[in-house]
Amino acid sequence: MTIRKETHVCYNITGKPWPRISRLGLASVVVCLMIGQMAAAAPTYRIYPLRNGICKIAGNHAYYEGDSDKTYGFALYIWLVLGGDKPILIDAGLSDVEEMNRGAAHVLREPITQNKNESGTAQLRKFGLTPDDIGHVLITHLHFDHVDDLLIYKNAKVYIGKKEWEMATTAAPTWGHGKIMHEFSNTPSCRKRLVLVQDQEVLPGIESFWVGGHTPGSMAYRVNTAHGKTVLTGDTISLLGNFERNIPLGIFSDLQECIEAMKNIRKKADIVLPSHDPGTLDRWPPAPKNAIKYTIRAIKVGQCEVRDYITFQDTDSEQTSTYYLYVWLIEGGPKPIIVDTGPKYPEEFSKSTAKYIPGGVRQLPEERTIKALKRYGIDPADVSHVIVTHLHPDHYDYFDAFPKARFVVNRREYEETTGQLGSGRNRLATDVRKTLDKRPDALQLVEDEEVVSGVRVFPLGCHSPGSQGILVRTQMGPVVIAGDVVYKYENIEKDRPGRSPDERACREAMARIRSLADIVLPAHDPLTLERWPDGIIGICTTD
Ligand SMILES: [Zn+2]
Numbered sequence: 221m222t223i224r225k226e227t228h229v230c231y232n233i234t235g236k237p238w239p240r241i242s243r244l245g246l247a248s249v250v251v252c253l254m255i256g257q258m259a260a261a262a263p264t265y266r267i268y269p270l271r272n273g274i275c276k277i278a279g280n281h282a283y284y285e286g287d288s289d290k291t292y293g294f295a296l297y298i299w300l301v302l303g304g305d306k307p308i309l310i311d312a313g314l315s316d317v318e319e320m321n322r323g324a325a326h327v328l329r330e331p332i333t334q335n336k337n338e339s340g341t342a343q344l345r346k347f348g349l350t351p352d353d354i355g356h357v358l359i360t361h362l363h364f365d366h367v368d369d370l371l372i373y374k375n376a377k378v379y380i381g382k383k384e385w386e387m388a389t390t391a392a393p394t395w396g397h398g399k400i401m402h403e404f405s406n407t408p409s410c411r412k413r414l415v416l417v418q419d420q421e422v423l424p425g426i427e428s429f430w431v432g433g434h435t436p437g438s439m440a441y442r443v444n445t446a447h448g449k450t451v452l453t454g455d456t457i458s459l460l461g462n463f464e465r466n467i468p469l470g471i472f473s474d475l476q477e478c479i480e481a482m483k484n485i486r487k488k489a490d491i492v493l494p495s496h497d498p499g500t501l502d503r504w505p506p507a508p509k510n511a512i513k514y515t516i517r518a519i520k521v522g523q524c525e526v527r528d529y530i531t532f533q534d535t536d537s538e539q540t541s542t543y544y545l546y547v548w549l550i551e552g553g554p555k556p557i558i559v560d561t562g563p564k565y566p567e568e569f570s571k572s573t574a575k576y577i578p579g580g581v582r583q584l585p586e587e588r589t590i591k592a593l594k595r596y597g598i599d600p601a602d603v604s605h606v607i608v609t610h611l612h613p614d615h616y617d618y619f620d621a622f623p624k625a626r627f628v629v630n631r632r633e634y635e636e637t638t639g640q641l642g643s644g645r646n647r648l649a650t651d652v653r654k655t656l657d658k659r660p661d662a663l664q665l666v667e668d669e670e671v672v673s674g675v676r677v678f679p680l681g682c683h684s685p686g687s688q689g690i691l692v693r694t695q696m697g698p699v700v701i702a703g704d705v706v707y708k709y710e711n712i713e714k715d716r717p718g719r720s721p722d723e724r725a726c727r728e729a730m731a732r733i734r735s736l737a738d739i740v741l742p743a744h745d746p747l748t749l750e751r752w753p754d755g756i757i758g759i760c761t762t763d
Pocket residue numbers: 361363434455
């Protein structure tokens with residue numbers, strides 16, 4: 221994963237940088253340090269609902285006194301919370317779907333289904349995380365679908381409501397997940413990680429509080445986010461409709477507690493995230509009304525073997541690893557948008573890079589850009605924008621494939637490549653030059669700006685003078701297409717910059733990327749097609 225760091229800039233009262241250390245200045249320093257400390261004490265978290273399955277529930281179970289002829293879709297989630305010392309989960313999700321369907325048959329109108337990309341492990345992989353990376357798991361209650369997978373988070377502290385734990389371990393029959401309760405009661409490696417919580421701050425900026433209602437000891441968690449105090453309610457509020465219509469769920473241990481819980485949550489929350497509402501994926505993270513949420517498709521247009529001393533600044537090894545070449549297709553707007561064109565002349569590119577790309581680029585006939593796009597139903601003449609991360613041949617030399625597109629290029633990158641800055645030699649690819657001669661208005665030189673609503677470019681430097689990143693708004697939140705500043709996940713996730721004359725610039729560029737998004741797409745990593753099923757990025761699940 222990428223660890224995002226928020227920087228706190230301090231200003232004096234006039235908003236200008238410090239003039240000199242005067243008394244006012246000193247007072248401001250003190251205030252600033254205090255703010256710094258407060259900020260350190262209460263991080264702003266980013267919450268990602270990760271779908272873990274779906275099912276259908278009868279109306280009388282979804283709502284107290286509801287219509288049993290009605291059926292409601294339910295979604296199961298685990299909630300990834302980033303921004304703290306270590307990644308956090310709220311609820312652990314399930315993997316034994318069969319057992320859950322057997323045990324909960326009486327409330328399921330249609331059984332739970334979970335596709336293979338909805339397991340906790342598969343969902344975390346999108347963020348570059350494994351279960352071992354999770355530092356804390358906060359449990360709302362001990363029902364099967366919320367704790368079944370708990371044992372895979374071996375390094376996590378596990379927080380469970382004190383009342384929930386005490387009552388579930390003494391009730392007969394219990395509502396708690398038998399195996400999980402057994403392990404956390406008896407196995408030392410589990411027991412020592414168990415933390416029983418009441419109404420308290422469990423982690424900086426995250427509070428637990430008892431709600432009861434659905435189970436006697438159900439807990440809710442209030443999380444400090446950029447969108448305000450966000451309450452993850454647990455099943456006491458399962459659907460947003462429970463909260464909005466003020467009608468409790470039909471499955472409860474105490475109705476009055478459910479009603480009180482809703483009142484209490486109303487007081488505490490700026491925004492609520494119910495436990496099972498399928499609409500959450502469209503509602504969170506909050507976006508402006510009617511905002512387009514894009515998907516990004518990684519389309520492979522070739523591959524090659526690249527020496528490690530190029531991939532990493534910190535080695536001289538001549539070993540190689542596999543690179544994929546991608547065209548990134550951004551869909552969801554009025555017209556398709558492309559990031560990078562793929563190579564037009566891979567043989568030429570291979571000749572000029574033979575020293576560090578032994579064997580050159582291999583491209584199957586169906587991987588030629590135009591054919592590859594057609595496979596996904598995209599007519600290149602329909603593409604409205606071709607945004608290029610930088611002007612190296614494998615990323616941009618196929619402008620003429622897109623007869624109606626605007627070509628969005630970083631200004632400095634363009635001026636350096638055409639010789640207006642620096643060398644004075646025009647190194648722009650001949651075919652690209654011809655295309656731009658014919659359609660000069662198609663060139664759009666950019667710096668740090670929004671290209672279309674929800675798609676931004678920002679300068680990075682590092683790999684080439686005007687390398688730029690592309691920030692795309694998706695259903696899951698912001699995603700950065702990083703270009704060659706990040707060749708592979710390892711560059712950014714293990715903090716190992718690629719080969720470059722200016723390592724500092726590369727570290728700064730990677731820090732900028734981290735500050736903008738938790739989901740980062742390196743230019744050339746084959747792993748993207750494993751992390752994201754079918755190469756579709758930015759949606760939590762595909763069905
Ligand atoms: Zn439950």
